[in-house]
Amino acid sequence: MMIMIEQLHVLIYLIVFIVGAILGLLYSYQKHLEPYIIKETNIPILVMAILGWFLFVNYSLLNFIPSFIVISIGLFLIGFVIDMRPGYGRRETVIGIIVAVVIWFFTQCLFNII
Numbered sequence: 001m002m003i004m005i006e007q008l009h010v011l012i013y014l015i016v017f018i019v020g021a022i023l024g025l026l027y028s029y030q031k032h033l034e035p036y037i038i039k040e041t042n043i044p045i046l047v048m049a050i051l052g053w054f055l056f057v058n059y060s061l062l063n064f065i066p067s068f069i070v071i072s073i074g075l076f077l078i079g080f081v082i083d084m085r086p087g088y089g090r091r092e093t094v095i096g097i098i099v100a101v102v103i104w105f106f107t108q109c110l111f112n113i114i
Contacts, residue, residue, distance in 0.1 A: 009068045016072045020079030028084035041091055045081055049089070049096030052077025057100040061107060 055074030059067045081089045081096070 009071075012068065012072055013075050017075040017079040020076035021083035024080035024083045024089070025085070027080070028088050032085055032088060035087075041095075042088070045084070045089055046092040046095060048077045049081040049092040050099050051096075052081065053093075053096040053100035054103060057104050058107065 052074045055062075055070050056078060057074075059070040059074065062070050078093075078096075081093055083089075
């Protein structure tokens with residue numbers, strides 16, 4: 001029975017990521033009609049990337065919410081940012097990964113000290 005629940009969670013993760021990717025691609029094509037020429041960082045997309053990677057990597061910090069819900073929200077946001085038009089969302093994704101890993105590293109060090 002436990003295996004079926006874990007398989008259901010993986011299916012939910014896949015569906016949520018794919019829906020986020022499709023919505024990110026649609027948003028990107030609607031907003032940017034030109035090829036990749038805008039070199040500035042998009043702040044709302046950066047916030048989505050940081051939040052998504054934070055939730056995906058640090059889901060155990062939010063132990064009052066079921067982990068599959070936190071991971072699903074994180075994967076939706078990650079899929080949204082990753083699957084934007086070529087060139088868009090790259091910088092935001094890298095910054096989101098770095099912030100999430102730094103937070104994870106510091107929380108792991110903090111919990112090991114305590």
